[in-house]
Amino acid sequence: MDRAKQRGPYAKTAARRADILRAARDSFAEHGYAGASLRDIAKRAGITHAGLLHHFQNKDEVLTAVLAQRDDEEWERSFTEADGQSSPRRYLAETLLQHQKTPELMRLWAELAASASRPGHPAHAYFVDRNERVRSYTAEAMRERAAEGRLPEGLDADSAAALFLAVLHGLQMQWLLNQDLDIIAPLNRFFDLILLPADGQNSTGTSA
Template sequence: MGQAKARGPYAKTPARRAEIVRAARDSFAENGYAKASLRDIADRAGITHAGLLHHFRNKDELLAAVLAERDAEEWQQGVAQVDSPDQLAPYLGELIRHHQKAPELMRLWIELAAAASRSDHPAHAYFAERYERGRAQFAEGFHDEATRSRIREGVSPESAAALFHAVLNGLQLQWVLDQDLDIIGPVTDFVHLLFDHDRADE
């Protein structure tokens, strides 16, 4: 009996799904989404092809899971590293540099987000919920800054949250199209425009 079968590929556990997602993330980053195969991902995860299909029906589901995991990781990192406006721009700069090390994943995220705008797309609910949750979480944080008069006058926390996502995602799209483009500088400038730094330093 092979190693993959011996490990019981049909044991439907969060740990096994996590192994598959990590394997898919590596395969997508190395080979690109189109060239990555479910069999390669299964081999990396140490399970059979049939075992993988017991957890994920197709590559689209796997890609959505990979991107959701990345979102969760980055949100936790942001919460841990950013507790004031002056820390936001440096954190975003490092985050963008990290994304630029895996441009294939950045491109796949952009393509999937656009495709998921269709209500019948399998990832539609995930992306709609992701943006709604992200706007709400950022708006809550921006409300705290607004009470200290640190948000630029005339900009509501809700608008700031929506603009934040639009600028960050839009600049990454531009970079995918032109990888010589500096997008860290514009992100830093946007943060400076968003916050009243004279008050942020108080």
């Protein structure tokens, strides 16, 4: 049997799932998680309700997939930016501003992350794995800066990573409660506090 034909059904399934996730993003952003329905998502994706259930068992599973997809996109982008030697400050600022364009998805992420802390939650394993992956990646970045002598005396890489993630998540939560709040300036100020400037650069440089 031709290899292309063998791949056909799998490619079609992947494309259909992508259509569903795009439709779900739009539905969640417009109606919120509670207001969105699988039937509305199916309609937007151009399939039947039964067709959607062939790919996802329930709305929780759809939401988890939507958020995981966005997370994967940002993870990939972070590596692209790093390869291009773009400033982490600039990357994070752009990411936060992008998130603010869809506050409903930010809110859903925060709600799901809290709910998934329960071991019995269907997204528990995903969030545990994600948290460890992000923590490990951030700690490694902090260790590189420690080796360059850029962490303040007495601040180890693991603690710097934990503080950074706490500030990042906390600022986003504050913005959800007050969307007039500027969270970029405090984030940059936090960078100034925990990351010493590289040789020959001032404390407000963008090499952090």
